[in-house]
Amino acid sequence: MSHYNEIRHGRHGVFLMHLHLVFVTKYRREVFTKEILDDLRPIFSSVCTDFEAELVEFDGEDDHVHLLVNYPPKVSVSNLV
Helix, strand or coil: CCCCCCCEECCCCEECCEEEEEEECHHHCCCCCHHHHHHHHHHHHHHHHHCCCEEEEEEECCCEEEEEEECCCCCCHHHHC
């Protein structure tokens, strides 16, 4: 994984775009355990790889998870989510 401040190069430009996503459980119920969070990390990472994005940081608590994603401009935010 590259450093999160590394500028990425495309065919016609350079870019450094980050997206902070927060996924919250319904009614903020506490359902995420440490084991579930450990299982979610590779899943989110593989989804980011499919979109040529990079999962820079991942963390979570009992009722939500945070993702910091470095993504290319050709991918729309709605498709990534």
